Structures are given as C-alpha cells and as structure tokens.
Amino acid sequence: MSTSLENAIVEVCASVGNEPSRLMDVAREIQARFGCVSAEAIDGIHTHLGVSRPTARSLVSFYSFLSEKPKGRVVIRLCDDPVDRLFGHDRVLKAFSDELGIPVGGTTTDGAFSLERTACIGMSDHAPAALVNETPVTDLSTDKAREIVAELRAHMSPDRLVKKLGDGNNGHPLVRSMVENHIRKAGPIVLTEHHHGEATRKAAAMSPTEVIRSVKAARLRGRGGAGFPTGIKWEMARAAPGPRKFLVCNADEGEPGTFKDRVLLTEFPDRVFAGMTIAGYAIGAREGILYLRAEYAYLRRFLEDVLAQRRAEGLLGKSIAARHSFDFDIRIQMGAGAYVCGEESALLNSCEGLRGDPRNRPPFPAQKGYLGCPTIVNNVETLACVARILDAGPATFSEYGTKQSAGSKLLSISGDVGMAGVYEVPFGVTLRDVLTMADSRETQAVQIGGPSGRMVGPSEFDRTICYDDLATGGAMAVFGPDRNPIEIARLYMEFFEDESCGFCTPCRVGNGLLRRGLDKVLAGRGEPSDLVQFEEVARTMKATSRCGLGQTSFNPVLTTLASFRPLFDSLVKEDPKKFRRSFDLEASTREAARIRTGGAR
Amino acid sequence: MSEGPRFTLDGREIPLVPGQTVIEAADAAGIYIPRLCHKPGLEPFGSCRVCTVKANGRSVAACTYPASPGMIVESDTEEVNAHRKLLLEMLFVEGNHFCMSCEKSGNCELQALGYRFAIAAPQLEFQFPVRDVDASHPDILIDHNRCILCSRCVRASRDLDKKEVFGFVGRGPHKRIAVSSGTRLRDTDADVTDQALDVCPVGALLRKRVGFAVPVGQRLYDKVPIGGAPVVPEAPVAEEGRA
Ligand SMILES: Cc1cc2nc3c(=O)[nH]c(=O)nc-3n(C[C@H](O)[C@H](O)[C@H](O)COP(=O)(O)O)c2cc1C
Ligand code: SF4
Ligand code: SF4
Ligand code: FES
Ligand code: FES
Numbered sequence: 114m115s116t117s118l119e120n121a122i123v124e125v126c127a128s129v130g131n132e133p134s135r136l137m138d139v140a141r142e143i144q145a146r147f148g149c150v151s152a153e154a155i156d157g158i159h160t161h162l163g164v165s166r167p168t169a170r171s172l173v174s175f176y177s178f179l180s181e182k183p184k185g186r187v188v189i190r191l192c193d194d195p196v197d198r199l200f201g202h203d204r205v206l207k208a209f210s211d212e213l214g215i216p217v218g219g220t221t222t223d224g225a226f227s228l229e230r231t232a233c234i235g236m237s238d239h240a241p242a243a244l245v246n247e248t249p250v251t252d253l254s255t256d257k258a259r260e261i262v263a264e265l266r267a268h269m270s271p272d273r274l275v276k277k278l279g280d281g282n283n284g285h286p287l288v289r290s291m292v293e294n295h296i297r298k299a300g301p302i303v304l305t306e307h308h309h310g311e312a313t314r315k316a317a318a319m320s321p322t323e324v325i326r327s328v329k330a331a332r333l334r335g336r337g338g339a340g341f342p343t344g345i346k347w348e349m350a351r352a353a354p355g356p357r358k359f360l361v362c363n364a365d366e367g368e369p370g371t372f373k374d375r376v377l378l379t380e381f382p383d384r385v386f387a388g389m390t391i392a393g394y395a396i397g398a399r400e401g402i403l404y405l406r407a408e409y410a411y412l413r414r415f416l417e418d419v420l421a422q423r424r425a426e427g428l429l430g431k432s433i434a435a436r437h438s439f440d441f442d443i444r445i446q447m448g449a450g451a452y453v454c455g456e457e458s459a460l461l462n463s464c465e466g467l468r469g470d471p472r473n474r475p476p477f478p479a480q481k482g483y484l485g486c487p488t489i490v491n492n493v494e495t496l497a498c499v500a501r502i503l504d505a506g507p508a509t510f511s512e513y514g515t516k517q518s519a520g521s522k523l524l525s526i527s528g529d530v531g532m533a534g535v536y537e538v539p540f541g542v543t544l545r546d547v548l549t550m551a552d553s554r555e556t557q558a559v560q561i562g563g564p565s566g567r568m569v570g571p572s573e574f575d576r577t578i579c580y581d582d583l584a585t586g587g588a589m590a591v592f593g594p595d596r597n598p599i600e601i602a603r604l605y606m607e608f609f610e611d612e613s614c615g616f617c618t619p620c621r622v623g624n625g626l627l628r629r630g631l632d633k634v635l636a637g638r639g640e641p642s643d644l645v646q647f648e649e650v651a652r653t654m655k656a657t658s659r660c661g662l663g664q665t666s667f668n669p670v671l672t673t674l675a676s677f678r679p680l681f682d683s684l685v686k687e688d689p690k691k692f693r694r695s696f697d698l699e700a701s702t703r704e705a706a707r708i709r710t711g712g713a714r
Numbered sequence: 715m716s717e718g719p720r721f722t723l724d725g726r727e728i729p730l731v732p733g734q735t736v737i738e739a740a741d742a743a744g745i746y747i748p749r750l751c752h753k754p755g756l757e758p759f760g761s762c763r764v765c766t767v768k769a770n771g772r773s774v775a776a777c778t779y780p781a782s783p784g785m786i787v788e789s790d791t792e793e794v795n796a797h798r799k800l801l802l803e804m805l806f807v808e809g810n811h812f813c814m815s816c817e818k819s820g821n822c823e824l825q826a827l828g829y830r831f832a833i834a835a836p837q838l839e840f841q842f843p844v845r846d847v848d849a850s851h852p853d854i855l856i857d858h859n860r861c862i863l864c865s866r867c868v869r870a871s872r873d874l875d876k877k878e879v880f881g882f883v884g885r886g887p888h889k890r891i892a893v894s895s896g897t898r899l900r901d902t903d904a905d906v907t908d909q910a911l912d913v914c915p916v917g918a919l920l921r922k923r924v925g926f927a928v929p930v931g932q933r934l935y936d937k938v939p940i941g942g943a944p945v946v947p948e949a950p951v952a953e954e955g956r957a
Contacts, residue, residue: 167868167881167894174883174892451885468882473760473778615863615889617761622804625887626838646837653800656773657763695839 114153121146122157133164134484136172136466140179141407141449148224149183168467175468175614177231177450178407185220185227187265189213190244191253194233194369195564195604196527196590197240201254205241206230208258225269226262232452232608233369234408237527237590238295238534245271247410249292282379287415294376295534298550302513302521303377303497304537307384310428312504316391317434321351324395328499331507332519337363337455337492338562338586339661343499346489349479350396353487358398360441361464361483361490362389365406365448365455368563369608370588373523374493376535378405378412381497382419386443388496390429391503393441396489401443404460407450416445452612456660457490458482459614470616471660494523494587514540518579522587526551529593544583545574548591555594558676563588564605565665568598570676598677599684602669603631609666620663623654627670638695639685647674719783724790736776736787737765746941747789748798748830750805750823750915751864752777757873759865762805764798764827773797795831802827803836810842810859811916817925818917820933824862825916826940845890850898853906853922861891861918871910879904891918 125142129135139162143150150158150173159166173179191197191206206228210216213226220227236242239251248271250261261274278284279293296304316324329344350358362385366374377385389401405413420443423429433439446464448454454463458472461483482488491499498520502510511519518540524547527533531552538547548556560568561578562585569576569583576583592601606628615621630647633639651667658664674681688694720727721739728743735758740747750762760778767776768788776789788794805824813819845858863882868891871879879902883892893902904910911921930936 165878165881165894167878167892170883170892170894171881175885468885473758473775475780611886613886615884615886618763618801618804618808618862621863621887621889622808625841626804629839649800650838653797657766657775657797657801659760659763659775 114157118147118154119157122154122161126158126161131162133162134465136162136164136169137449137463138447138466140169140173141447144179144184147183148186149180151181151183155181164466171468172466175451176407176448179449183220183224185225187225187246187269187271188227188229188244189261190229190231190234192232192234192236192240192242192244193230193608194237194240195560195601195608196237196370197233197242198604199528199592199596199601200240202241204255205243205253205258208255209243209262212259212262226265231408231450232612233367233371235366235372235375235406236292237370237525238372239292240527244408245274248272248274249290249411250274251291251293282415285415287418288379288412290411292375292379294380295532296376296380297526297532297534298536298538300513300521300537300539302501302510302537303381303384303494303523304535305501307501307504309383310387310426310434312384312387312500313390313428314434315503316394317436317439321395321397324391324503325351327507328395328502331498331502331510333495333498333502333510334518334580335492336494336498336522336586338368338584340580340584343491343495346479346491347392347396349477350398350487350489353480355487357400357484357486358396359483359486359488360389360393360396360398360401361457361460361488362401362403362493362496363455363457363460363490364403364409364493365452365460366409366493367406367452367455367612368565368586368588369605370525370527370560370563370590371586372525372527373535373587375409375412377493377497377523378409378416382416383423384497384500385493386419386423386429387503388491388499389443390433390441391499392489392491392496394433394439396487398489399440399442401441402464402483403443403445404448404454404464405445406448406454410447413445413447420445451614452608453614453660453662456662459660460490461488468614470614471662473659492586515579517581522578522585524578524585524589525587526589526591528589528591529553529556529596530591538578540579541577543575543577544569547578547589548574551589551591553591553593556591557594557596558592558598558601558673560588560590560592560601560605560669561585564608564669565662566668567672568602568669568676569672570598573676597635597680598673599631599635599680602673603628603635605669606631606666609662613662613666614660617657617659617663619654619657620659620666623650623658623663624666626650627667631670633695634681634684637684638697639681640687640694641685643685644674644681647671721781721783721785721787723787730781730783734781736767736769736774736779736781739781740776740789745789747776748827748941749777750827750862751866753866753913753915755874756866756869756913759869762801762862762864764801766797766801767794798827799831799833800838802831803833803838805862806833806836807838807840808843809861810845816860816917817920818860820930820936821928822917822935823915823940826935829935830940848893848899849922850900851902851904852900854899854904854911855920855922856891856899857918857920858890859918860916862916863889863891864915866913866915867891867910867919870913871904871908874909877903877908877910879908879910 333343451469454469459469463469610624613620730739749765765776848856
C-alpha cells in the first residue's frame with residue numbers, strides 16, 4: 114500500500130476515535146481524498162479500524178457516492194428524477210457526455226472527470242439539476258452544460274461555478290450556493306418567524322412528561338410519511354429501559370420530487386435543532402444525530418456553524434437553558450447516496466457504518482435502535498413542528514388543519530406548474546386548490562406523496578391533503594397533457610429497481626418485473642394478462658416485502674393503472690394465435706447467431 | 715400435553731418457548747413452514763420471504779418473527795401459499811436454473827419447493843442474467859447463476875467457521891455474493907472442510923468432484939418431498955425438463 118494512502122487511513126480512523134461503527138465517515142473521507150475506496154484501502158481500513166473486509170466492501174459497494182474503482186477528481190452527477198427526465202435531462206446529459214467525450218458512467222482518461230446519473234438530488238424545482246462534486250448546479254440547459262465543462266477544465270473548482278447566489282441562507286458565506294428556496298407560500302406554523310431559543314427555554318421549564326403531553330395535545334403526527342403520532346412514539350422510547358438513548362433527525366429526503374426539508378435546513382435549521390433538543394429531553398436522550406443525505410453536503414459547514422452557535426448560547430451542550438441535567442448535543446452523520454436509508458432502521462444501520470439494509474422488526478428502534486439503544490427517528494419537518502408547538506402552544510398548532518390531521522403540511526411542488534416550490538398549506542386543502550396556487554393550467558396527472566404514493570387524475574382533484582385521504586410526505590409532481598402517464602410510472606419503477614436494497618426477494622425482483630412489464634406495454638408488446646400479473650406481483654410485494662419500500666413501490670403501476678386504464682387497454686392486446694407477444698424472434702436468436710459467426714457480444 | 719404458553723398455528727394449538735421464532739416453535743411441534751434462507755443453527759436472516767405467514771392478520775416472516783402466547787398464525791392457506799409460489803417463481807426467473815444439468819438436482823431446496831408448489835413453468839418472464847462462475851479454487855465452486863442470495867454461506871462462514879469467506883456486495887438487482895479477499899475464491903482461506911459448504915440450499919456453492927456421488931433418482935427429495943407430505947400428491951411436471 115502506498116504510504117500516502119496508509120497515512121491517510123491512519124489519520125482518518127484516528128479522527129473518528131478508531132471507532133468501527135464510524136466506517137461510513139472513514140469511507141467517505143477516503144473517497145473524497147483518493148477518488149475511490151480501493152481494495153487496498155479496504156485492507157488498510159480492515160487493519161486500522163478493525164472492520165472486516167466483507168463489511169467494508171459491502172458498505173462501499175452499497176452506496177452510490179462510494180466506489181472501489183477510481184472516479185474523476187470532479188464527478189458530475191445529473192439528477193435522474195422523472196421530473197428532470199421530462200424537462201430536458203436527456204439533452205443535458207448528452208451535452209455533458211459529448212463535451213467530456215465519455216459515456217454516462219465513464220471517467221476521462223486523464224482522471225479529471227466522471228459523468229453519472231443519480232437518483233433525485235432534491236432539486237426538482239430546479240430541474241434539470243446536477244451535483245458537481247458537492248456543488249448543486251441548477252436549471253441546466255445544453256448550453257449551460259457546455260459552459261460548465263469548459264469552465265471546470267480551466268479551474269477544476271466546482272464552487273467557482275456559482276456566479277449568482279440564491280436567496281436567503283443560500284447566500285450565506287458557509288453555503289454560497291445558486292439554489293433558490295422557492296418558498297411560494299408560508300403558513301403560520303412552520304415557515305414563519307419565531308423567537309430564537311424560546312421553544313427550548315420553554316421546554317426546559319417543563320418536565321419531560323409535560324413536553325410529551327403538549328405534543329400529544331397538539332395532535333402532532335409524523336411528517337416523514339407514515340404519520341405515526343409523535344407523542345406516543347416518544348412515550349415508548351421514554352419508557353424503554355436503558356441508560357443511553359438517541360434522537361435522530363431524518364434528513365435523508367430521498368423520495369423523488371421532495372425538497373421541503375432542504376428548504377427547512379437552509380432557512381430554519383435553528384428550529385429543527387430546537388425540535389431535536391426538545392425531543393431528546395422528552396425521551397431522555399443526551400445524544401442526537403442529524404442524518405444528512407450526501408446530496409445536501411453543501412449545507413454541512415453551515416449547519417455545523419449553527420450547532421456551534423447554539424452551543425455558545427447555551428441551547429446545546431450541558432445544562433441547556435440553565436436547567437441542571439438537561440444535556441444534549443448533536444452530531445451530523447453524512448449519508449452516501451441511497452434512498453432506502455430514509456427508512457428508519459436502514460438509516461440506523463447506515464449510522465452504524467453498515468449497508469443500508471433495513472432491519473427486522475421487532476425490535477422497533479424505540480426499543481432497540483442505534484447501537485442497540487432506544488432511539489427515536491423523526492422527520493425534519495416533524496421536529497420543526499415540535500419547536501413551534503413548544504413556542505406557540507399546542508392550541509395554535511391544532512387549530513390549524515383538520516381534526517385528524519392537525520397543523521400544516523409542507524408540499525414540494527414540481528413539474529408542469531408555473532410556480533414550482535415549497536408551499537405550506539393547512540391539512541384538509543383540496544388538491545385542486547393546491548394546483549391553482551402552484552399555477553398549473555392543464556393537469557393530466559399528479560403524483561402525490563412521492564412515487565410510493567398515488568398517481569391521480571382529474572377525477573380525484575377534489576380530494577384533500579390529509580392523513581385519511583391523500584396522505585403525503587410532501588412530494589407533488591404535476592404532469593401536463595403532453596406527458597404519458599405510463600412512461601412516468603415506468604421512470605418511477607426504474608428508480609425503485611435501482612434503490613431497492615436487494616435484501617428480500619419480492620422487492621429485489623418485483624420492482625424489475627414491473628418495470629420490464631411497463632417497458633413491454635410501452636413497446637406495444639403487452640397482453641391483457643400482463644395487467645393481471647402486475648396486480649399479482651404487487652399483491653405479493655405488499656404482503657411479503659421486508660420494509661416500506663417494497664411494500665409500496667408498486668404503487669406507480671397500480672395507481673396509474675387505476676387512473677388511466679383506457680390508456681393501458683389501448684396498448685395491450687391478445688395475440689390471435691395465443692403466442693406470447695413479447696417474444697422477439699430476432700433478439701432471441703441473436704446470441705445463437707453471434708456464437709455461430711464468432712462475433713463479439 | 716404440557717402446560718405453558720401456546721399459540722395457534724393453522725388451527726392447532728402449539729407450545730412455545732419464550733424467545734422462539736414462529737418457525738422454531740413450528741419445527742419443534744413438527745409443523746413444516748416452507749423456507750429457504752432459514753437454517754436451524756444459523757442466525758435468522760429473513761431475506762427469501764418464503765416463510766411468510768399471517769400472524770394476527772399481519773404478514774410477517776416466520777423465521778424472524780417472535781412467537782407470542784395467544785397469537786393466531788395462518789400458514790397453509792390459499793392466500794399465503796399463492797405468495798410463496800410467486801416468490802419461488804421470482805427466484806427461478808431471477809437466476810439461471812437449468813435443473814436438468816445441475817448437479818444439485820434432487821438435493822436442491824429451491825427445486826424441491828418448485829415441485830411442492832406445482833410450478834410447472836414460471837408464469838413470470840425469465841431474466842436470463844449474465845452471471846459468472848468462480849471455479850478458481852481447487853476444491854470449491856461458486857456458480858452465481860444459481861445463487862439466491864440467502865446468505866446461509868455468509869452466516870455459516872462467519873459464525874461456524876469463524877472465517878468470513880463470503881459477503882454481499884452491490885445493491886438491489888446488482889446484489890451478489892463476493893469473497894472476502896482478492897477477487898476469486900482461491901485468494902481466500904476457504905477450505906473444503908468448511909461448514910459453509912454444507913449449507914447452500916441450491917447448486918450455487920459446491921464441492922468439486924462429488925456432485926454425482928449419489929445418483930440422480932436416489933437423492934434427498936427424490937425420496938421424500940421437501941417438508942413431508944406435498945401440497946399436490948403427484949408432482950405433475952417431472953418430464954417437462956423445466957424448473
Ligand atoms: C423507503 C423509505 C424511505 C423513507 N424516506 C424517508 C425520508 O427521506 N425522510 C423521512 O423523514 N422519512 C422517511 N421514511 C419514513 C421513515 O422510515 C420514518 O417513518 C420517519 O422518518 C419517521 O419520522 P416521523 O414520525 O417524524 O414522520 C422512509 C420510509 C421508507 C420505507
Ligand atoms: S423491501 Fe426488501 S429489498 Fe426492498 S428495500 Fe426493503 S428490505 Fe430491501
Ligand atoms: S451461494 Fe448458496 S448459500 Fe450462499 S447466498 Fe448463494 S444461494 Fe445462499
Ligand atoms: S425462511 Fe424466512 S425469510 Fe427466508
Ligand atoms: S436444481 Fe440446481 S439450482 Fe435448483
């Protein structure tokens with residue numbers, strides 16, 4: 114092993130206290146410095162961090178932002194989200210590819226550039242967008258792609274691509290990003306002014322049980338998707354035995370088309386950290402972790418600075434708000450590119466330096482979570498709500514929204530609308546009203562709640578956004594009349610196929626089956642029996658998948674099928690001779706022909 | 715019958731020892747729940763989902779779900795078996811299983827379950843993936859075409875042999891078994907006496923030169939169907955030559 118690599122490994126391992134569960138941080142740092150975590154590096158990590166080689170290799174091969182093979186010094190990752198795909202992604206990708214002279218997935222021979230496609234980077238309001246190393250570049254066109262490459266060739270510094278700073282804290286010296294917040298509608302709960310430090314101080318004046326009672330009185334439910342009542346979840350962790358407990362904020366925000374947590378972390382990080390501190394106090398945790406997706410690494414230094422300020426102000430650290438024994442601190446754990454890590458038990462594995470495979474339940478994280486200790490995982494927005502509840506009182510919160518769904522919801526709206534961005538709406542608002550707000554003219558379909566949610570057509574636009582009707586983690590992708598809903602569903606299935614952790618059979622195989630089934634239908638080779646098979650596969654995925662990914666990921670197919678049945682029916686037909694229409698004689702004999710003529714694959 | 719905690723499995727009351735999983739309690743009571751990744755003696759894993767049952771109305775994996783007193787478990791029902799059959803089909807089409815030319819035929823748990831669930835030919839489309847074979851080791855062979863990613867070899871090597879010869883790499887459809895050091899099996903400390911070589915349910919991890927020691931026709935599942943009495947008394951498709 115080269116001495117520079119060995120020295121770096123020793124240094125990086127020491128920086129995490131030679132703690133094996135911090136493998137993720139070590140691997141990320143080695144990747145950043147050497148462009149890969151090579152087999153050699155894995156040997157070194159094995160020696161110095163004491164992690165087995167299979168564990169280390171497994172981690173490196175799992176995450177999109179880590180690789181065993183060398184990547185270029187500058188990696189351009191173009192967001193592959195369906196919204197981006199419909200907004201000129203292909204042309205931009207081709208421009209990058211032509212300009213760099215490499216295919217997607219390739220690296221230039223001088224080792225300067227790599228070009229990749231990556232799952233939604235949380236910039237659908239800026240589509241098409243890309244990450245250049247950690248720097249987001251937004252609203253791309255073919256011309257911009259060419260300019261970016263030319264500029265990078267000259268200076269190789271992604272941060273110098275930022276010419277015009279975005280609004281608000283996007284312009285903060287520690288962020289310096291071109292991203293815009295696109296806050297289109299602020300409500301009275303989350304996207305509003307607040308008294309700095311007030312929520313934490315009020316919590317400190319109460320007992321932990323009183324804090325939980327307050328959150329229950331506000332009827333707060335989780336904003337991350339599942340909608341579990343927050344207070345009840347906290348009670349379970351509070352009651353769980355154990356000297357050490359953890360509070361984790363889930364900032365993985367990977368559901369395609371969601372970007373509201375990005376905006377919260379940019380503009381209201383104080384409120385999120387206050388929520389974490391209060392939640393930690395309520396459940397009896399002294400340690401908090403912000404799990405920040407790799408795509409948002411550009412916010413990291415800024416967030417560290419906010420944490421440092423809170424420590425200086427006595428809002429974090431020991432004896433918070435001067436209350437003896439109210440101790441709580443937060444560290445930031447970076448992800449490395451894997452949507453499934455938003456699933457709370459996968460997230461905990463990821464925090465422990467493992468592959469992001471979800472865990473078996475029971476035990477639930479509230480009983481046995483991070484490092485085997487009782488752990489609560491809450492979404493960014495949930496925690497921002499917590500701060501508001503403590504600051505303004507539970508009544509202010511629960512008066513907004515509906516009885517079953519109290520408070521407001523942040524929506525990330527993108528696609529064929531005049532005003533893509535973040536909207537804070539009261540629960541109970543109709544989809545139609547939201548579409549009007551976002552200036553959508555002719556809408557054919559809306560994918561609501563992200564791809565694992567529902568694809569709805571105009572007949573359902575009078576339904577309401579709330580936990581008992583159209584439940585949503587916040588994503589809303591809007592599609593106009595020229596879009597093909599089946600093509601959109603196919604793009605979402607491709608996403609799930611790539612992002613399945615691969616642990617269990619139904620999800621690992623099922624998503625690909627459905628994607629190929631839609632390919633077949635789109636190619637005009639589908640049969641009515643294929644549509645029946647979609648339903649069978651979906652039923653088995655739902656019943657037998659190990660985590661929420663496989664239990665819902667067939668929804669783009671099923672809900673598109675339900676909303677756009679005539680379109681499917683017009684594309685599938687029975688073969689008059691009962692032959693399989695998908696059988697392609699030429700493709701099937703190509704291999705034989707190749708062998709016969711001795712040609713290459 | 716002894717006193718103590720019990721639960722109901724397909725209408726029968728069976729005892730449980732606290733800490734047992736549903737499949738362990740069922741095995742102890744002599745009731746077969748189909749399974750592939752589970753193997754007594756290895757830590758539960760829960761990846762194949764063939765052992766799915768309904769516990770108090772919720773689908774769970776019997777091999778990882780704890781048995782609890784009074785719970786009502788449904789296993790051998792039309793609905794649950796339909797899921798199992800589709801999962802088996804998924805495993806068949808995901809890899810390349812040409813049973814007629816496979817030396818594990820007759821001893822293969824996947825094949826035997828295919829018979830049990832009367833899978834004449836999968837209704838799902840074959841994926842025919844391009845996968846490789848690692849025959850680098852003098853005594854051992856890995857045929858990735860037949861691997862069902864059950865992790866039995868991973869667990870056995872780690873926990874019984876104390877070696878960690880195998881691990882998983884990749885995500886989603888790209889997930890596969892890899893060896894711990896170097897790139898091929900011969901670069902590792904795998905040995906022909908490893909217990910990991912005894913656990914593969916299919917013909918993926920094999921000892922060389924012993925494949926036909928027992929002739930076809932006289933093998934494990936040639937005599938007794940997997941799990942005892944099969945769902946369908948006559949396996950209907952033996953001559954068709956497909957999985
Ligand atoms: C595949 C998958 C991805 C998820 N991604 C996220 C995510 O990015 N952010 C999030 O807060 N919750 C996500 N969740 C939900 C979490 O598992 C968990 O329910 C949530 O973080 C709990 O927080 P809450 O109670 O505050 O909503 C995801 C769930 C699944 C199954
Ligand atoms: S459903 Fe299964 S394969 Fe899919 S992400 Fe969850 S555990 Fe992994
Ligand atoms: S080689 Fe065999 S034991 Fe190992 S994971 Fe594959 S199928 Fe399972
Ligand atoms: S035997 Fe239970 S999941 Fe495989
Ligand atoms: S018979 Fe060979 S893999 Fe099943």
